[in-house]
Amino acid sequence: MPTERTEPENDAEKLLLEMARIGEIADVSDLTDNVIRGAFLRELATQSTKHGIHEQGVRVKGAYISGKIDFTACSLAQPFWIIESILEKVIRLRVARTRNLGFPGTEIPGLKGDGLRVDGSIFLSSAVFSDELRLLGATITGDLDCIGASFFSAAGFAINAERLVVERRILLLNIKQLEGGIDFMHSRAGDFGDHRSGWPNKGMLIIDGLVYDNLGPEENSAASRIKWLQLMPDTQNDEPVYFP
Structure with a gap:
């Protein structure tokens, strides 16, 4: 099986590497090939010392991310941000350990983060x-x-x-659209x-x-929170079950 090339293949990847080495965001939105x-991205994030990545981490804006990003069981020493971009595939972070993660304004076809630990915050x-945000058993020391x-x-x-477990804040404010359920059990x-x-x-x-x-x-x-609780599945007595 051929090994994935780890050197930059186009101007967008060259700019990303250059900016990541000096602690700046690589804005590739105006490039013909973005x-x-x-x-x-995985190579730069997981091999940051090898590539001389700045403490600010890998940060890119306005990109189309092709192929998978699989951080399963990986440790990321610096923050990782994909801003106002499009991901082609689900990002996988099962049992990974990271610093701050940011995907503001990004189109994401799902995030799988069972057992993820974030020493910092996740910014979404x-x-x-377009599919499930999954954080079963994850720990975030900052905000979600x-x-x-x-x-x-x-x-x-x-x-x-x-x-x-979110040590600071879960912020589900001004949600633009929600289709599907929400599970915060335990x-x-x-x-x-x-x-x-x-x-x-x-x-x-x-x-x-x-x-x-x-x-x-x-x-x-009280009226608002009663309405909130009534969104839970009904029991045989048509009363929501809530065990705080």
């Missing part, structure tokens, strides 16, 4: 997910920032985050900040065992 291989503001994001799932959960957060724009259809909210220190800042009236 394609960057997922394998090349204005991102568009989904402000202004869109989530779509043809079947099942749009956000599947059972037993997720999850923990410092602050759980949501808005009804991020509430799923009735029967599609799973929050049994969800624990948080603070709830808000919006939708904090």
Whole structure:
């Protein structure tokens, strides 16, 4: 099986390497060929010392990311950002360990992060997910920032985050569109900040065992929270089940 080439193959990849070495964002949006291989991104992120990557990490804007980005069981020593870009395939982060992750304004066909540990935050503001954001058993020491994001799932959960631990804040504010369920069963957060724009259809909210220190800042009236709880699956007595 041929080995994936690790040197830059076009101007976009050359610019990415150059900017990553000096701690700047590589904006390739104006290049005629803005394609960057997922394998090349993986090489720079996982072999940062070898390639002389700056402490600010690998950061790219306006790219089309071809092929897969598979960080399964990898350790990333620096932050990793893909900004206002398009990913061709699901990004895989199962049992990976990373610093800050950022995908603001990026089109993402799914993220698989079972057992992921982020020493920092995940920034998903204005991102568009065409399939599941999956963070089963993940740990985030900072924020999970989904402000202004869109989530779509043809079947099942749009956000599947059972037993997720977020030490600071989960931010589900000003969600632009949500199609699919949300599962935070047995999850923990410092602050759980949501808005009804991020509430799923009735029967599609799973929050049994969800624990948080603070709830808000919006939708904090008793009437609003009763409506929130009524989005959980009904029991035989037509009452939502919630075990905090």
